[in-house]
Amino acid sequence: MTKELLFSFKSPSRDDLNVYGFRFGAGKIGYPKIAIISGLNGEEIAGVFSASQLVHFLQERETLNPDLINGEILIVPSVNHFALNMGKRFWPLDNTDINVMFPGYDKGETTQRIAYKLFEVVKDFNYGIIIEDRKDKADCMPYVKLIDSQYMDIEGAESFGLRFIHTKKFEPVDSGSLLYNWGVWGTKAYSVVFSGKKHLFQAESDLVLDSLIRFLSVHNIINFKVFGGYKSDLISQNRVEIIKSPKAGIFKPIVKNGVQIREGDLIGIIYDSLSGEIKSQIHARTDGIVSCIYSYPLIFQQTIAFRIVKFN
Amino acid sequence: MIIQSLNIELPVSENFRVQKNRFVPQSVSINNDEVELKKLKRISIVSGTHGDELEGQYVCYLLTNWLENNQDKINGIIDIYPSLNSLGIDSITRSIPFYNVDLNRIFPGNKNDFLPSQIADGIIEEISGSDYAVDIHSSNIFLRELPQVRMSAEFKDKLLPLAKKLGIDFVWIHDAITVLEATFAHTMNSRGTKTLVVEMGVGMRITPEYCFSLADGLKNMMADIGILNIETKKLKEPVISENGEVFYLNAGASGLFVPTTSHYEILKKGEKIGNIVSPLSGKIEEEVFSPSDGVLFTLREYPIVYEGSLLARIFGKNSSEINNK
Known part of the structure; x- marks a missing residue:
């Protein structure tokens, strides 16, 4: 595993925004590459916890089994530390949402630039997973969210083994999301949604961690046997x-x-x-x-x- | 007549409401003449979608005050909604408090979704059927804007003639942007209500001269479309963005932006606009220069900047129009 500084952003008075990625595996030929992102928003603490626990799990297992990783895994547990560190949801200065700024713009506004720098790093992966919460004040069972479009991959979503896969009708605001833009750029992308704005919800976090490991295993990105999950139900709004x-x-x-x-x-x-x-x-x-x-x-x-x- | 048009109970002894002041011709009764009301042209003037934008509050006051004193000049229905996001307006909160959601990014809304989406749905239901609408925004707290109308190119043919009646400084016609499809104006335009978006001034403040000018412009526009029975005036022609180019100046460094010129200045290419300085090191981090001849129609008001923060916009090139400001 290597811990890499993916990009850095200078603040007027605070520490620099240093966004780190944890990279596992050298990407053997014939095996897929996957990027897992959380912490785009400062309230998504449970997502940060699950992603960082995945880093810890892989690091520990790789020590025991040097052949653990077949493909390549890049995990970015947190992007918006500035918001996380002060209990804000969005970018603290202008309250803009990084997750509506993709694919980003290198000459644009601050959060467009952050989105651009991140997307440049993660856009060429075979698979992409974003861990996020709901916008509204709701605690939910962990589920996989797909945007109902030509890019959604239901079969891949089933390999998380979560109980539900929710296909969400496309809305204009989705056009700037990481999930949607990954799809446009040819990455098979999934959003794992669950609670955790203020609390960790240990059981749900463990379930999400399990589902991420299962996905990696099913797609032969890691050599690790997992228990089977749910045979997911595909649900849309009318269900x-x-x-x-x-x-x-x-x-x-x-x-x-x-x-x-x-x-x-x-x-x-x-x-x-x-x-x-x-x-x-x-x-x-x-x-x-x-x-x-x-x-x-x-x-x-x-x-x-x-x-x-x-x-x- | 003040009418509560959306009314949602809040958890602790309060109701969320959207209020409008409705003006109709003296010959028509608001309460009883449904059939007569439907025959009239209707305009909805809305503001306060963002709770930190207050210029529209004063424009609504000026218009309402004038209408109260000139009821004999009213030929149609004029609905004035000063505070769509009433919780935000009363708490200096741009988005919908509690949910932290930008109301102007979730239209047309949905009855079955969370509260902000229900509010958006209620607003659209309320205002649908208007022939015209004007959505008055200030800028946010970061930028000062010249009074301008913004419109998507897809609605230009319908909206530009209307915008020209406002006597406004600038009309910015931009390409269709998917995310802007979730705005109030796009939703209303898509449903057949000719809807202009006015942007002017700066957040959390009012600029009285802009407000006086827009209130006059709105009266002129309403006269032109037959809703007010007053003489139309020949107001100044706006500069149209299609006749030049809009240049964006984003910060190349983080720090404190200190302008060295004034808003609405006419600049020469290479002329200095400001410095980004470091209060800690005492150094100038970046000197900012104009990339073109043109008019400085947007200038940063809030000094703290990150790399990428918008500092200024210049409408540039060619424009003999600019020199006639």
């Missing part, structure tokens, strides 16, 4: 039942992600913030599996409180 909060107030979910529920089950309660009375009880409208739950104690009216993957 997801959205349950919104009928009232605003203090939100208490009754169920956890991953549990099976039946139509009519009580799954959440909303209390009046001042009187403490129950303002609303949220019941499931379908049989299915809870895949995402709103993650903040205060909830707005008409906010998505639960996402339920329907059985059919």
Whole structure:
């Protein structure tokens, strides 16, 4: 393994933004190259944890087995350290999102330049994985996200062995995402999405780490036997039942992600913030599996409180 | 008449709302004459999509104040929405607070998505059906902008004649950019409402002379399209970006940007615009020069810069128009 300074960016007063990559394997002919990126945004702490744990795992295993790596693996656990180090989500000076700036522009704005420098490093890989969270305040079961386009690779997504693969309808804002641009440039790309804005969620982090190792193993990038994962279900928006909060107030979910529920089950309660009375009880409208739950104690009216993957 | 057009309950004893002030001809009742109202031309003037942009607040005040005192001049429906992102406006927050999402990047929105997307959907539903719309932006806190209308080339034929009635300094016609398809203006233009985007001044401040000028320009435009019964004026013709070239000056170094010239100056190629200096070392990190003859229509207002931060934009070359500013 080598730890490489991929690029550096000078700050007016802070330390330089030094973006490091951990490279494993020399890329034997006939074996694929993969890049794994996390920490494009400063709230994606769980993604940083999973990616860095993968670095640790590979480093440890490579010590035990020098023939562990067949292909080439580049892991970049964090890009936006400036935001991570101050509890911000986006680039701290101008609040712009690096993950809408791809493929980047070397003569453009700061985050366009950061995107450009990163993309120059990772664009020619066979496979690309970005670990990210959802934009909204929701804790979700880890899943693979694909943008529904000519570039999506469902078969590859199945090799993570996660329970769900979600095909997301293309929206204009996706045109600047790393996931989409990898696809445009010929890389088979996947987004692994899960929770972790404020907490680590050990079980989910372990699941994501497992799924990354499984992907590397299935694609013969590493010589390592793994347990089989789920036979993933491919879901699109119409398989997801959205349950919104009928009232605003203090939100208490009754169920956890991953549990099976039946139509009519009580799954959440909303209390009046001042009187403490129950303002609303949220019941499931379908049989299915809870895949995402709103993650903040205060909830707005008409906010998505639960996402339920329907059985059919 | 002030009307609440979007109303979402917040968790603790408050409601999120979008409010508009609706003006109609004196001969029509807002509440009772649905059929009559549908026959009228309608314009929606919106602002406050970004909570740190306040120039539009003053323009809305000026217009509303004038309309209140000139109700006999009203020939159509004029809806004025000063604060689409009302939570942001009241808290100096550019994006939608709580979610940190730029409202002007998630249109047309979706009823089944998270709150910002529901707000976007509600705004589009509310304003759809307008014949015209004007979306007034300031710049952000970083840049000072000359009053300008921005439009995508795909809508140029419909929008340029309208923009020329505003008496504005500059019209910037840009290529279609996919990410801008998620803006309010693109969504409305795609749905048949002729929608202009005005950009002027700087974030968190008002520039009264720009606001007076735009308020007059809006009245003139409304007169031209028959919504106001006042005489149209021959206002100044805008400079059109297609007649020259827009040069971007991005910082080549990080540090403190100190301009050595003023906004809206006419520059010669090679003329100095400013320095990027290091407060720590006491050295000049970069001297910034104009790459072309032209007018400095954008100038950085906020001094801290990273490499890549936009310092200035110059509309350059040729333009005899420029010399007539």
